[in-house]
Amino acid sequence: MAQAENPLLDDRTVSFLLDEVLDLRAHLALPYFADHDREGVEVLLDMVRKLARRVLYPTWKPQDEQPPTFVDGRVRLHPSFHEAWPALVETGLLSATRPSEHGGQQLPFLVHAVAAAYLGAANLNVVGLGMLTTGAAHLIEAFGDDAQRAQWMTPLYEGRWTGTMALTEPQAGSSLGDVQTTARRAVDGSYRIRGSKIFISGGDHDLGSNVINLALARVVQPDGSSVAGTRGLSLFIVPRRRPDASSGDRWVDNDVTTTQAIHKIGWRGLPSIALSFGDRDDCHGWLVGQPGRGMPQMFQMMNEARVGVGVAAVATASAAYQEALAYARGRAQGRDPRNRDGGGPQLPLVEHADVRRMLLRQKAIVEGSFALALTAARLVDRAAHAPDEAVRAKSQRLLDLLTPIVKSFPAERGYESVALALQIHGGYGYSSEYPIEGWLRDQKLNSIHEGTTGIQGLDLLGRKVVAAGGEALALLLEELEATAARATQSGVEPALGEALRAAGERLRGTTMALAQRGLRGDVLGMLLHSHDFLELASIVVVAWQHLELSAAAHAGLARGGPQPRAFYEGKVLAAQYWLATELPRVPQLAALCEQGEASYATFPDGGW
């Protein structure tokens, strides 16, 4: 059957979020954004929508079906990359959020996140390479010196080269303190790098003339000593090609070897490879920032990378939801249960209750996640650019708390959401003739890369909620309270605001109980249910977002906002669904955390 063209994201929802929920106009009043106004943002988003729908989306499936080749030691991308990448570069998005002094446009990260969502829904291979390139350049911008910026950062921001984050090694995935790649200082002030990296996305390709790896390595002193753990790690620029020392004009091979192309199950257009540095002991690296500060420097970027993963997960879930919605409207199957054998035409799938449940669940996941990711993106802007230092500090604190949730919730529930989209397609969804299964594969990566969901749980409970005496949690609870008050004032059923308040209080109580367990020295007991704690906090945070959406929708209904009534009613009902089905899980998860249910802690080795 003919499918409507997939819009990837719902344009009206984007406008609603930017104008009626997140108040983009007020946000643009920050001095850093002086060159931008709401109308200019819309021009940008129109351009991005067209690029996403007309250029990038048509290349996604071909790239999935014909992944990069690895022949004679080098990786070749799908031919469509050679058109898609320049088109992405031309938007200026690679450096758009950066200061004008570094060639950027000082665009809000909030707007950039919306653009990334459109483009990512169309094709994460291309957008992923863009994010990595921006991330590498941003590290050099933040911690490199002027010469490094000129030599390495600028070509990255301009998209002439691409970048990577070269962290993982075969023995050091989640445990980066075990990185073994070494760096020995040479007489010219640069370092000689030796080691193996794995799962390096974009680590080799036939696009542009250089790949700039931002690599973690361990400095080894002339006496062979080094500092163990993460404190021994430094950040290096390790390009595939380097300027010849004797003649700066000439560029030579930098002894970076592609040893393997991994067959990923999704994001298949973007190569994930294993690299070997220094097989001939001729791999030059340049230290970025302070020695021994590799991890904290990397993590200063990590917030944005993790918000980026959340955006990517929203994008994939949204594309699948839109596809399922179009399918459910177009496909007739079955009849009203009151009239099972009664003849007459079949009903469209969208008329069946359980299909409606699956659609509304997807909508609630997609839109709750999107609102959350954009809220985090706005905090990125405020933390960097608010004139008031206290606002910057508070924004950073709240962002730090939300980041593990932004990283994991859209990924985990977004995976559930795509699976529901597949289910709506029935047997057709189970075939590669339909696009859904590709999004299911793409989505799975988001719970793994940039820190697995398990790592996010440990980060949230072990670091973020207890940081600075729980200041971030207090800030979050203030936000919840403000939203609950605003919602009730806008006409949202007061019980929903009360339910959010109660859930927030339960989150506070659970956090205090666990923190006290940690303070008493029982760190393992504190962290035993870190996954349940992450789930609990995620439910509360997304409920907060949905209540915010509902409040804005009620306000839109009351004043006759720009959207049709049914649009606003949809937001209200999605919020109602989410709070009714998810908030009741809070006490249950809190009890598991607080009581320290110990079945898997005490499980005997011989019992598996």
Added chain:
Amino acid sequence: MAQAENPLLDDRTVSFLLDEVLDLRAHLALPYFADHDREGVEVLLDMVRKLARRVLYPTWKPQDEQPPTFVDGRVRLHPSFHEAWPALVETGLLSATRPSEHGGQQLPFLVHAVAAAYLGAANLNVVGLGMLTTGAAHLIEAFGDDAQRAQWMTPLYEGRWTGTMALTEPQAGSSLGDVQTTARRAVDGSYRIRGSKIFISGGDHDLGSNVINLALARVVQPDGSSVAGTRGLSLFIVPRRRPDASSGDRWVDNDVTTTQAIHKIGWRGLPSIALSFGDRDDCHGWLVGQPGRGMPQMFQMMNEARVGVGVAAVATASAAYQEALAYARGRAQGRDPRNRDGGGPQLPLVEHADVRRMLLRQKAIVEGSFALALTAARLVDRAAHAPDEAVRAKSQRLLDLLTPIVKSFPAERGYESVALALQIHGGYGYSSEYPIEGWLRDQKLNSIHEGTTGIQGLDLLGRKVVAAGGEALALLLEELEATAARATQSGVEPALGEALRAAGERLRGTTMALAQRGLRGDVLGMLLHSHDFLELASIVVVAWQHLELSAAAHAGLARGGPQPRAFYEGKVLAAQYWLATELPRVPQLAALCEQGEASYATFPDGGW
């Protein structure tokens, strides 16, 4: 890293289930099983284990990587099928449960289900073809006449030919009442079949000399009239090749055309194809059983097919769990959270709390599902072969109730379980160099074929729990009560038995509330939360199974049973985990059902 060979299923758990939980010895005392004893069953299972591990499992990945080809209108299987299929046939399992008069061995379906679990964990492509062949033969056995049995059933049971269930059509998937394939009676008493079928597993291949489709079609009278809906459907034998009417020795083409091979994302070794019957108006079909009884006849087989899907889902989840367990034991990564940067060797993954949670969750899903599927398989035997008619009737009633849960729970939670196994593998799990992603793809089918999960929810709530005045539910609650009493007696913490009783009571209350809503004429309101009701009932039923496992394990500990202590402790802890984490969801789901939370029912068209 070197992986231990995957055992697919845990042999000790199989023995525990058969001997200490399900009392196979007592079951074998049914007269129909007179030729079998416990020792003979073990000989069979030993043979099956070897076949699964040594012959079938090594063919799974190659078959996945090189799916059947479709060239010149015909389908060719992966070459390994030509060894794997005869090996499966040689076990005699295709007809093992059938009466000796039909060439069977009168083996318990319970034992057959265990054998199918081993073999299915190894390779569902081959086992799937076997199940389809047995199913087709069984239909002819049950409803055909002697001549049909001799001509069609016997070659199927002997594995010389294979069979299909040809139900689905492009416009009739979940809605079989819309089947349009027609059958017109010919002068020779056979019928001429015309129509298109889709998603016909095993509908064409190069194995054996014939494919026997058991097809639903609508009889059209000479005046062109036919009965609409499911009541107009009859069951036909529609072979790919038929005996020549003029010379019974010669076999001729029966005008069955393969029109398409669908690119499934899992079970890829088993072709799923589109068939066209009667392009030349020369497709002969033979009526099986009564005209207009196609659906009820098909559904008499459907219970076993749906239990078979449950077993397949358990098998896939088990193979993935075993793989994840071996990986978690062998892969060192990270350190104790109390000693994050402290040097020394890394811990195996299995020592990390969140990995243990993921493993125990998989174990609880796999073993709870397995116990449930085998309990259903034992009911299949009792319903067919218990000497006492009342026992047969009660067994059938309870089986009918459990079937939608056996069909859906292992599929849905088994999918979650395989996703956890992938997650434990981190980035490696996301690559096709490791087997996990293949099981994730395989598993997804189980929530779709033989009736989607949504259909199971409607079946459970709309038919099964309300059938015969709720007699089946009363039987289930009796079983729960007996298990709770036995558990407490065996030394299981009494609170767990109480929790199960309370959950059962809540299930009863919710069922009554919904049934009354239906009786008042509000069928849509009754069925609105059929998915939540299915989830609720599934949680209760699996908790019942886990409590049964825990009771048996306690008994084993007390009397020094055949298994090591740690084995029994593992069962006790898995049950504790499941009841602690899942039973608290019962009141929440019950409230959604009872209150009829109406967000998706009332959702406006323009709001999506």
